[in-house]
Amino acid sequence: MLASVNQLLQIVAIGVLSIFRPPYRWKNYLREISFVGSESFLVVIICVSFAAIVTIIEASYHMTLVVQSDAMVPGFASLLIIRELGSVITALLIGSRVGAGWAAEVASMKISEQIDALKLLRIDPIKYLVSPKIVGSVLGTLLLGLAANIICLICAMFVTKLKLGYPMPTFISMTKLFVEVQDLVFASLKLMTFGFVVPIIACFYGFRAKSGAEGVGSATTQAVVSISVAIIFLDFVLSYVFSHFY
Template sequence: MNFLAAVGAAFLGFLAAAGRIVLFTLAALAAMARPPWYPRQILRQMIDIGYYSLPVVGLTAIFTGMVLALQTYTGFSRFAAESAIPNVVVLSMTRELGPVIAGLMVAGRIGAAIAAEIGTMRVTDQIDALTTLSTNPYKYLVVPRLLSGTLMLPLLVLVANVIGVFGGFLVSTYKLDFNPATYIQRTADFLETMDVVAGLAKAAVFGFIVTLMGCFHGYTSRGGAQGVGAATTYAVVSGSILILLFDYILTEAFFSR
């Protein structure tokens, strides 16, 4: 019986946490719908999330594209289908790897930073201070981050796609003896608008998830330095897991198209 009780308690705890996240999300969306908005805060977050994530996302994208070309070659050369490498690289990058890799990198870089910043503000009463200064903390802290994450991650992914495809191009032309012109031709030929759009839609959702997890765990943190540390961990872990979960759900939704 004890075992069942433990399972039940864990399940109830999970449901309670899910409920709290949903309520937090609704409160944030309600705050987003009404003025005031804080353009300075939004701009600051956009620069932080978009511009300063470029090196990390770019580096991971180029190596991903390079590895993708190599591995595809290893597999496809066994049945003489090397010529499909450009298609595999561009489809994998735009539909799947671009959004997921950028999402995971941003979860580590931005999700953690948001949780630590808002968490510290919580445990030092700065969030309460915002309220006493007639400023809604959802509008001032949460909304700018959610908006920036949702808008900037697609842009980051667009850049990651280009860099990733370029990585595949480099390996294919310099190491696998592809003709550069043919490679680019084949990349463009089989790519459809929907592939890119589906990837960017995923990226927007991932951007929302990452910033939401950072904000939620930071906002609800308690118990000093240790609590802020825990909030940071939760933000990264839950953000990463949710990205992979929603990746499947969204892929399923886009599957037939």
């Protein structure tokens, strides 16, 4: 247990500090940002948009049921999307897609002794493997999450028009009433935190992989589960902390 915590802290410390130490492998950074942000773009946008559509329809149903009016739905659905839905769903999807990929990659390198080969070549495996992933994940998740949040709102606006019958200017004015730039800033901080957690946990389980194909599979599964739990837990912690600033 103590050894695991030590290894995790080592990955965090060396991984973060190595970002600021030469040599800077820009191509590796760009490759990871592209892997997280650009290549996950479509799947994240589709999932988040559908989540927004469901939120609008369900909120309208519940509001009509309780207060006989869904006039407030565009406003608080926008707030919910910006503060919670957009960031968490994006992070969970990235955690599943990218986290699984990274855990499998590092685990394969571990069982095929490529990590040992890196050590022989006097290359720090954490600096070489983890640091680019941290940069790629933080920036990629931030860019993708912000885009997903706003596209999600655009989808919500169309659904509000088509399903609830409120014109688009009404949606915009309600959004302006509820949402502030502060919400977007807090959403960005959440996205960056989630983005930081994904490569740390993925690489941690990758480095601990046991030999054989079964070891890779097991490391990947554990990584995805841990990433999902960590994102949900961190979302609670961050929401609680940010609630003091509202």
